Amino acid sequence: MCNRYLNHKYWQLVPIRVGKNEYFEAYTMDVYDIDHYIKVTIVVYRLDTLEAYSFFDFYIEKPDKKECVIRTDKHLMQLGRPVDWKSPHRYCLARHAFRILRNEKFKTNLDKNKLSNEYIYRYMTIARLRETVLIKKLNFLSDYEKIQLFTLKQWEIDIKDWEMDRYSGKDTLYAIHRRTYLYKRLYDKEKFKDYYLEYNQKIDELYGKV
Structure with a gap:
């Protein structure tokens, strides 16, 4: 695990893979408290070039990996095949x-x-x-x-x-x-x-x- 995450409050959630489909793979990039919720930031990578494709975030009430996976899967389903896929x-x-x-x-x-x-x-x-x-x-x-x-x-x-x-x-x-x-x-x-x-x-x- 990267040293920056060793003492992270939500170490069990960062950095882990929380989603994958035919074109993309998603990992948690950061997790931190904001107001009375936990904000989770996700980075999505293209599988053909391994470059970062997009970022998105959402809020959860407790550190639940399953909830992160469900939210991420919904997001990945909305992403279509990149127009220059494997070009x-x-x-x-x-x-x-x-x-x-x-x-x-x-x-x-x-x-x-x-x-x-x-x-x-x-x-x-x-x-x-x-x-x-x-x-x-x-x-x-x-x-x-x-x-x-x-x-x-x-x-x-x-x-x-x-x-x-x-x-x-x-x-x-x-x-x-x-x-x-x-x-x-x-x-x-x-x-x-x-x-x-x-x-x-x-x-x-x-x-x-x-």
């Missing part, structure tokens, strides 16, 4: 986001001198291997899938400030959505230059230039 470009986008977040955490720990030389060497080696795999997958995408990398999704347009707070800083969120890394790793850059420029222009309109 190759979606996998690449998820790997890109994970890479940005991992690197940010690595740099933070490095700045705080928390890492040994052995860990640093291991991290850099694994990072290079993951980069190689992602580059290979990117260049195996069909033209249609490559275009999807630079097609702005509605949820990216509608993103709210509170969603930015999930990340440690706006720059991290910006780096994920900018997707410069993905474009630079595509074999035929000229072919997709127009899509990339159009995408970047829209990103600048939404987030401003960094």
